[in-house]
Amino acid sequence: MFDITSSKLLILAIVALLVVGPKDLPLLLRTIGKYMGVIRRHAAEFRAQFDEAVRDTELEQLKQDLESVRHEMKSTIDEGAAAIDRDIESAKLNVEQAVDSEPSQTEAGAKSKAPPVAEPEPTQEKPVPEKTGTRAT
Numbered sequence: 001m002f003d004i005t006s007s008k009l010l011i012l013a014i015v016a017l018l019v020v021g022p023k024d025l026p027l028l029l030r031t032i033g034k035y036m037g038v039i040r041r042h043a044a045e046f047r048a049q050f051d052e053a054v055r056d057t058e059l060e061q062l063k064q065d066l067e068s069v070r071h072e073m074k075s076t077i078d079e080g081a082a083a084i085d086r087d088i089e090s091a092k093l094n095v096e097q098a099v100d101s102e103p104s105q106t107e108a109g110a111k112s113k114a115p116p117v118a119e120p121e122p123t124q125e126k127p128v129p130e131k132t133g134t135r136a137t
Contacts, residue, residue, distance in 0.1 A: 004012075020028050 016028065017025055
């Protein structure tokens, strides 16, 4: 902010020594140091309050963003659940209709087109020949 170099600071110290005098210069420097400390504390307090206000604003914005994301997620989940419920109801109705219509079709088909039941033919078992002879060892 202030562009004070060492040469400017030296000139300022010489002028202060000439104006105030060597006797009151230490008292002046203590007073200046005390007020500089007070100014720094006020600046730090102001900065802290400003940072807190910025944080509160950011937190409020973050809270709003999270609330909108929560609302979007809830609506998406509700839409998905509704779609699943509709699909389940549709499948349930299809199964009920299939079950209700199946006995009438089976009974009608059984009465009109009953295929004759064929009896299985008896099979003859062939005797297994026994092995004769010895095994070579």
